[in-house]
Amino acid sequence: MPRRLRLGMVGGGQGAFIGAVHRLAARLDDRFELVAGALSSDPQRAQASADEAGIARSYADWREMARAEAARDDGIDAVAIVTPNHLHAPVATAFLEVGIHVICDKPLAISLAEGEALAQLAREKNRLFALTHTYSGYPLVRHARELVERGDLGELRVVQVEYAQDWLAEPIETSGSNKQAGWRTDPALAGPAGCLGDIGTHAYHLATFVTGMTPSSLSAELHTFVPGRRVDDHVQALLRYPNGARGMLWASQVASGAENALRLRVYGTKASLSFDQENPNELWFTPLGGSAVRVTRARVKSAIAAHATRVPPGHPEGYLEAFAQLYKDAALQIEALDAGEALPAESRLLTTVDDGVAGLRFIAAVLASSAADGRWRDIGKR
Amino acid sequence: MPRRLRLGMVGGGQGAFIGAVHRLAARLDDRFELVAGALSSDPQRAQASADEAGIARSYADWREMARAEAARDDGIDAVAIVTPNHLHAPVATAFLEVGIHVICDKPLAISLAEGEALAQLAREKNRLFALTHTYSGYPLVRHARELVERGDLGELRVVQVEYAQDWLAEPIETSGSNKQAGWRTDPALAGPAGCLGDIGTHAYHLATFVTGMTPSSLSAELHTFVPGRRVDDHVQALLRYPNGARGMLWASQVASGAENALRLRVYGTKASLSFDQENPNELWFTPLGGSAVRVTRARVKSAIAAHATRVPPGHPEGYLEAFAQLYKDAALQIEALDAGEALPAESRLLTTVDDGVAGLRFIAAVLASSAADGRWRDIGKR
Amino acid sequence: MPRRLRLGMVGGGQGAFIGAVHRLAARLDDRFELVAGALSSDPQRAQASADEAGIARSYADWREMARAEAARDDGIDAVAIVTPNHLHAPVATAFLEVGIHVICDKPLAISLAEGEALAQLAREKNRLFALTHTYSGYPLVRHARELVERGDLGELRVVQVEYAQDWLAEPIETSGSNKQAGWRTDPALAGPAGCLGDIGTHAYHLATFVTGMTPSSLSAELHTFVPGRRVDDHVQALLRYPNGARGMLWASQVASGAENALRLRVYGTKASLSFDQENPNELWFTPLGGSAVRVTRARVKSAIAAHATRVPPGHPEGYLEAFAQLYKDAALQIEALDAGEALPAESRLLTTVDDGVAGLRFIAAVLASSAADGRWRDIGKR
Amino acid sequence: MPRRLRLGMVGGGQGAFIGAVHRLAARLDDRFELVAGALSSDPQRAQASADEAGIARSYADWREMARAEAARDDGIDAVAIVTPNHLHAPVATAFLEVGIHVICDKPLAISLAEGEALAQLAREKNRLFALTHTYSGYPLVRHARELVERGDLGELRVVQVEYAQDWLAEPIETSGSNKQAGWRTDPALAGPAGCLGDIGTHAYHLATFVTGMTPSSLSAELHTFVPGRRVDDHVQALLRYPNGARGMLWASQVASGAENALRLRVYGTKASLSFDQENPNELWFTPLGGSAVRVTRARVKSAIAAHATRVPPGHPEGYLEAFAQLYKDAALQIEALDAGEALPAESRLLTTVDDGVAGLRFIAAVLASSAADGRWRDIGKR
Numbered sequence A, B, C, D: 001m002p003r004r005l006r007l008g009m010v011g012g013g014q015g016a017f018i019g020a021v022h023r024l025a026a027r028l029d030d031r032f033e034l035v036a037g038a039l040s041s042d043p044q045r046a047q048a049s050a051d052e053a054g055i056a057r058s059y060a061d062w063r064e065m066a067r068a069e070a071a072r073d074d075g076i077d078a079v080a081i082v083t084p085n086h087l088h089a090p091v092a093t094a095f096l097e098v099g100i101h102v103i104c105d106k107p108l109a110i111s112l113a114e115g116e117a118l119a120q121l122a123r124e125k126n127r128l129f130a131l132t133h134t135y136s137g138y139p140l141v142r143h144a145r146e147l148v149e150r151g152d153l154g155e156l157r158v159v160q161v162e163y164a165q166d167w168l169a170e171p172i173e174t175s176g177s178n179k180q181a182g183w184r185t186d187p188a189l190a191g192p193a194g195c196l197g198d199i200g201t202h203a204y205h206l207a208t209f210v211t212g213m214t215p216s217s218l219s220a221e222l223h224t225f226v227p228g229r230r231v232d233d234h235v236q237a238l239l240r241y242p243n244g245a246r247g248m249l250w251a252s253q254v255a256s257g258a259e260n261a262l263r264l265r266v267y268g269t270k271a272s273l274s275f276d277q278e279n280p281n282e283l284w285f286t287p288l289g290g291s292a293v294r295v296t297r298a299r300v301k302s303a304i305a306a307h308a309t310r311v312p313p314g315h316p317e318g319y320l321e322a323f324a325q326l327y328k329d330a331a332l333q334i335e336a337l338d339a340g341e342a343l344p345a346e347s348r349l350l351t352t353v354d355d356g357v358a359g360l361r362f363i364a365a366v367l368a369s370s371a372a373d374g375r376w377r378d379i380g381k382r
Helices: A017-028 A043-053 A062-071 A085-097 A112-125 A139-149 A179-184 A195-211 A303-307 A319-338 A353-371 B017-028 B043-052 B062-071 B085-097 B112-125 B139-149 B179-184 B195-211 B303-307 B319-338 B353-371 C017-028 C043-052 C062-071 C085-097 C112-125 C139-149 C179-184 C195-211 C303-307 C319-339 C353-371 D017-028 D043-053 D062-071 D085-097 D112-125 D139-149 D179-184 D195-211 D303-307 D319-339 D353-371
Strands: A005-010 A032-038 A078-081 A101-104 A129-131 A156-164 A217-223 A234-240 A246-252 A261-268 A271-276 A282-287 A292-296 B005-011 B032-038 B078-082 B101-104 B129-131 B156-164 B217-223 B234-240 B246-252 B261-268 B271-276 B282-287 B292-296 C005-010 C032-038 C078-081 C101-104 C129-131 C156-164 C217-223 C234-240 C246-252 C261-268 C271-276 C282-287 C292-296 D005-011 D032-038 D078-082 D101-104 D129-131 D156-164 D217-223 D234-240 D246-252 D261-268 D271-276 D282-287 D292-296
Touching: A005 A017, A005 A062, A005 A319, A017 A032, A017 A319, A017 D017, A032 A043, A032 A062, A062 A078, A062 A085, A078 A085, A085 A101, A085 A112, A101 A319, A112 A129, A112 A353, A129 A319, A129 A353, A139 A195, A139 A261, A139 A271, A139 A282, A139 A292, A139 A303, A156 A195, A195 A234, A195 A246, A195 A261, A195 A353, A217 A353, A217 B217, A234 A353, A234 B234, A234 B246, A246 B234, A246 B246, A319 D319, B005 B017, B005 B062, B005 B085, B005 B319, B017 B032, B017 B078, B017 B319, B017 C017, B032 B043, B032 B062, B062 B085, B078 B085, B085 B101, B085 B112, B101 B319, B112 B129, B112 B353, B129 B319, B129 B353, B139 B195, B139 B261, B139 B271, B139 B282, B139 B292, B139 B303, B156 B195, B195 B234, B195 B246, B195 B261, B195 B353, B217 B353, B234 B353, B319 C319, C005 C017, C005 C062, C005 C319, C017 C032, C017 C319, C032 C043, C032 C062, C062 C085, C078 C085, C085 C101, C085 C112, C101 C319, C112 C129, C112 C353, C129 C319, C129 C353, C139 C195, C139 C261, C139 C271, C139 C282, C139 C292, C139 C303, C156 C195, C195 C234, C195 C246, C195 C261, C195 C353, C217 C353, C217 D217, C234 C353, C234 D234, C234 D246, C246 D234, C246 D246, D005 D017, D005 D062, D005 D085, D005 D319, D017 D032, D017 D078, D017 D319, D032 D043, D032 D062, D062 D085, D078 D085, D085 D101, D085 D112, D101 D319, D112 D129, D112 D353, D129 D319, D129 D353, D139 D195, D139 D261, D139 D271, D139 D282, D139 D303, D156 D195, D195 D234, D195 D246, D195 D261, D195 D353, D217 D353, D234 D353
Parallel strands: A005 A032, A005 A078, A078 A101, A101 A129, A156 A246, B005 B032, B005 B078, B078 B101, B101 B129, B156 B246, C005 C032, C005 C078, C078 C101, C101 C129, C156 C246, D005 D032, D005 D078, D078 D101, D101 D129, D156 D246
Antiparallel strands: A156 A261, A217 A234, A234 A246, A261 A271, A271 A282, A282 A292, A292 C292, B156 B261, B217 B234, B234 B246, B261 B271, B271 B282, B282 B292, B292 D292, C156 C261, C217 C234, C234 C246, C261 C271, C271 C282, C282 C292, D156 D261, D217 D234, D234 D246, D261 D271, D271 D282, D282 D292
16 A cells, blocks of 8 residues: 555634545545644634544644645645635645645635636646545546546537525524534625535536536526525526537525435437436436436446445445545545656546636626626636 | 216327327216317318217318307317417317317417417307316326415425427438427427427426416527427526526427426425426425425325325326316316306316416517527516 | 227225226226116115216116116126125126126135136136236336246246235224225125235236246235234235245235335346336336336337327326226227137237136135145145 | 544455455544454465555464454454454454454354354453444434334334345356355355345344344245355245234345345334335335325434434435444444443444344244244244
C-alpha cells in the first residue's frame, strides 16, 4: 500500500454536516490521514472540534494553517475546504499559493470572476483542484456517462434533470437553531444564489457530466416562496444545447415531502436512461420502442463502474461510497502530480476546477435570465 | 335500470384506435347502446366498419346522419365524435344544432375561435358537451383533486406535469402505413399543434383538473426533432399561477422508451402528491418532512373515488375503466338534462366544453410564446 | 360481427361482488347478451336484482330456469354460475344436462368426487365448461407461460407463489353484515377449504398455468388464526415437482395490509420471471447473472399477449379486462362447439373443467397432509 | 475522541471478499486501527496481503498471533475472524483464551457443540463475542424491531423470510478459479450446511432479530440442484412459533437473476412490515385495511435508527454502513467491558455469541427435519 496522504481540513467544526461527511469519505479507502485542521474561526470551538475528530494539529486561522503546514516536513499534502461558500476562494487561494493540493466543496466560489482566478491559479501551480460534486462518484452515474459516450443512446435529444428537497419549506433560518439554514440563506455567506447555488449546481453538473454536453443557452426563473427569505428557494429553467437538444432543469428546496430527490433522465434517438440519486444502486436503460432494463451497480460489465465499486452484487452502496470515490480519485491524482506523472486514466472522471467554473457560468446565466424575465441567455464556453 | 341511451358515432372506422376505445368504454357500464354511425367518409368503409362494430344504422355522411337521427322517434340521444381534430367543431355543431348531445374527443377544435363558438352553441342549446380527457376519469385522479380542494396539501406552490411518449421518435408518418401518425402530423387535419395538441393538452388538463388552478401566464418553446415533420413533436413550458405558484410542463413524442408516461406532481405548503398514469391504482401522498403514503384506489375512503370504482381493493383497474367513467357521468347528465333536472352532484367532475376552450387557450398561448422566443404570455381566463 | 351469445346467470344478486364482475366482464367485448337469470333463491330479491341488472327473464329457481331456457328457441347459449361453492356442481349439472354451456366460478366444486363427475358430464355432453381463474386472462400471465414453454427460462427449478389478503383478519363473518364473509367461512356453503379454496386454488392454478407443471406431492399446514372461525384462513405448503423442482405456496386472508397480493416467481436454469397481480401491466424477466427487464403488456411481441390486449402501450389494463378475456375465449369456443368445429387455437388458454379437477386434487392433498402433521402427500395426476 | 482500538484479523487474504469488507467497515467510524494479522496460512501470501492492507504485524500462524499479541503491551484489543467456517471455533477459542475480544463472521461454527463451547468460554472470559450478522446493522432493520417490540404490529401472526442469490446456479466450484465457491461448497471447510449455513442463517437471524421470536419447531427440506455439488444449494422450511404464529423460510443460491435478495415480511394483528435488503433505505409499514407507508431511514423519529445513521435524509446508506455499525457497537462494548462498566444501552442490538448458537440450533433442526422427510422438529431454546 502506498503511504497515506496527509490531509488538512478548513471548516467542518462541531455540528456542521458536510465536514463530518468529508471525514468519513476521506477515511473509507484508507488513502488519507487527517492530521491538521482549522475547523472553526472560534479558537476554542476549533480545538474542541479537532479533538473530537481526532485531529492532531488544530489551528485557529486557516491563513496560519497554510503557512505552518507548508513549512513542515510532514505538512499536509492536501486540504479539504468545507466552509460556507464565500470562503472557498480565499481559502483555496491561500493553500494553492503554498503548493498544497485542494479538495473543495461546491459551488467553487461566489462569483464567476473568483472562480476563473482560482482555475488560473491551480493551473499555474500545477496542483490538484478537486470539486466535490459527490453524485458523479456513483458507479452507475459513471456508467451512464459511458453509455452516452459510446453511443448507446444515439444522438441526444432531451435532458430532464431535477433536484427537490423540502428542508427549507418553512423559514427555519430565522430560528437561529439551524446553522446550515442560516448561512445558506445569507447572501453574504452563500453568495447571490440560494437553492440555485446549493443544489441547482449539483443538478446542472450531473446533467453535463452524464451527457457530456454543455447547454448553449437557457431561459430561467428564480423564485422565493418563503416570505422574508433573502435568496431564491426555487429555480426552473429551459435549456438549449448546441446539437439542438432541449432540456429542463428544476431545483427546489420547498418541495414538500422530497428528501434529496436528484433525478436525471436523458433521451437519445436510440434509447433513454434514468437515474435517481435516492436509489443509486440501479440505473434504467430503455431502448426506443423497447422494455426498460434495470441495470445494477455490480453486475454491469464496466471497468469504469468497477473502479467505483467496493462490494459484490446486491450489496447496496450509498452516498458515502460515492463521496469516498472522489477522495480515492483525488489520491491517485495527487500521487501522480507529486511524482510528475500523467494522471491515471481510471481517475479521469474526478470533478475539476473547470467544472466549478462551468457551474458558476450556469449560475450567472440563470441570474441574468431571471432578472430579464426569462430572456434566453448564453451560458458561455467553459 | 334506466333505459340504455342511444349512441351514435362519427369517425372511428376500421383501424382507428380511439373509436374502438370509445365503443368499449361506452359499453362497460351498460348505459349506452351504439345504434348509428358515420364511421368513415368512404361509404363502403363506413358500412364495413359499422357491420364489424355491430352498428345497425350506417351513414356515409355525418351531416345526413345528424338530420336523419334527429328526425327519428328512436334517433340517437348522443353522438360520440372520434374524427381527426379538424372535424370536431363542424361535426359537433351539426349535432348540437339538431339537439343531440355531444361526447367529443380532445382537443375541442383546431382554433380558439371555433372552440368558443362551440361552447356558446352548447349553452344555447342546453345540450351536454363532454370532452374525453380520459385521465380525469381515474378514481385516484379525482381523489387527488379532492385532497387539494379540501386543503390537505396546503397552499399550492409547485406543479410538475409531463407526458412522454416515443411512438413518433422516427418519421413514421411518411411510411403511409400508420394512419394515425399520418393525420396527427398533418396540420390540415390535426391543427397547428402536434404533440402540443395531442398530449400537451392532456397534461395541461390533468394539472388544472387536480390543482383547481389555471396558470395566468407561460413561457414556452416548441420544437420539432424529426426532420421533415410538419408539426411540433416536443414542448417545454414554464408556468406562473395567480397565487404565485410555479410550474413546468413537458410533453414529448420522441422520448425514447416512454410508452404513455403522463405524470403529475403537486407540492403545497403542507404536503405533495404524485400520480403516474401508467400505474393508476396508486397515488402518492407525502407530508412536509414526512413519509410517503401509497394511497390505493379502492381503500381510500372517498365517495368521489368510490363513484369511479368498479372492483374491490387490489383488483387493478385501467384506462378503459377511466374512459368508461366519462361515459357513465355523461349518461347521468344526459338523463338530467332531458328531464330538465339539475346535473347530479356525483357527475360534476365530467370534463366540459369550457375545459376544452381552456385547452385551446393554452395551445394559443404556447404557440404565441414559442413564436416570440419564449416571451411570457397571458393565458387568459376561461 | 357474429351474433351476440345469449347468457344466463345463476347467483349474483344484489350486493354480491362476483356476479356484478361477471356481468361487466361478459359485456366488455360485446360477445354476450345477458337475457336470463336466477340471481337469488328469494323470488322477490331475484326479480329486483334482475331488474337492476337489466335482465329480461328472471327465475326464482335455477332448476326451472334450466328447463325453461332449454325449451325456448331463443333460450340461453350459456350460463354463468356465480353462487356459493356448494351449488357449483348441482347447478352446472342441471344446465349441462339440458345442453347449455357453462361458465363457472372457482373452485369447481366442494369435493373431488363432485368435480370428477362434472368433468365426465361435460365431456359426454360436449359442452364448454370454463372455470373463471381470472388471473390466467392477463396478457402478461399468458406471455409468461409462453416464455416458459419456449424454454426462455431453461429447466425450471424453483416456484414461489403466494396470495395474501387481509379482509378476514378479524371475525367479520360474525357481524352478519358481510354476506360474502358469511358464506365463505361456512363449511356448508364454501366446502371444507376456506382460504385454501378461495384463494389458495387461484395461487395453485396460476403456478401450474405458467409453469406447465403439476407438483407431484406436497407437505402442507392449514391454520385458523381468527378464534371461532370454522375454516382455515391461512395455508402454507412445500411442493415437489416431477422434474425435481421445488416450490412454496402461501395463501393468507389475515395478512394485515395486503389487498389482493397474488404473486408468482419462477426460476429456471437460464432465467427467472416475476408477476404481481396488483401491477399486471408489467412482468419481470431476469437472466441468470443478468439485469432485470420490465416487460410491458403492449410492447411485447407476442401473438398470445396481443390476443388478450385491448389498448395500446402505456394504457394500463386491469382485472376486468383479464376477466373479459375468459368470456371472449369462451365465446370463441362456444361458437366452435356449436358449429362442430375445432376449438380456435387462440382460445386454447381458457381454463377448463380439468383445471378445476386439478384444483380439487390440490385441495384434497393439502387437507390430507395438514391432517397428517405435514406428511408429504401425492397430488395425483389430472 | 477515545483512543482507537487495536484490531487484528485472521483470514481475509488477497482475493477474499469478506476480509476486505471487514476492513472497510472497521475503518469507517474510526474506532479501530488494524495493526496485526494472520491473513493466510501461506506465510508469503500472508505477508503480501498484510502489506497490501497496510497491516504492521503479519503472522503466518494464528496461534502464534494470539500468543504474541497477548504478550505485547500494545497488543490487539480485538480480533476479527474472517476465515472459512471450520476455523471460526478454533481461532476464536485461541484468542478468547488469551483474553482478546472476538468479532467473528457467521455462522458461528460448524457444529452446535462447538458453538455452545464457544458461548461458554466467552462468558467465562467475559470477553466480547460479536457475530457479524450484518443486516441487523441497518437502521431500518433496527427500527423494524422497535416497531414490533412496542406493539405497532399487534400480535404477530405470519413471518415470511427469504434470501435468494444466483451465484451458485452453475457448478463454478469445479472451475478452481472461484476460491469462495470452492470452500463454501466443501463440507470440510464450510460444514455440513451449504446455502443453509451461508445465507439461510442470515435469513433466520433477520427474522428472529426483528420479530423477537424464536420458532419452536420447523419442517424443512434441503435440496441440491447442481449435479455433483457436495452441499445443499436450496432450503425451504415451514415454521411454527410459540405464540401460534406461522412462518416460511426460503434460501437459494440457484435463483437465476437474484443478486442478494434478502427480504423479510412480518404480519401482525394490527399491521405488517416489509424490508428488502437490496433497498435498505426504506421500510414499508401497512396497517390492517390501510395504506402502505414508505418509512425512510433518516426521517424516522427513532433514537435506535439515529444511532445507526450517518448521513441526512435522502442520502442513501448501504451495506458497508450497516457493517460499520456492528464495529461501532463492538467498540462501545469493548470499552465498557475493559472498563468494567455495563454495556451501553445504545449498543444493545449487537449480535452475540448466543445469536450464533441459535443459528446453529436452526441449522441442526433443518438438517434433522430434512433427513426425516420433513418431519417437524423442535428447534430448542437458545
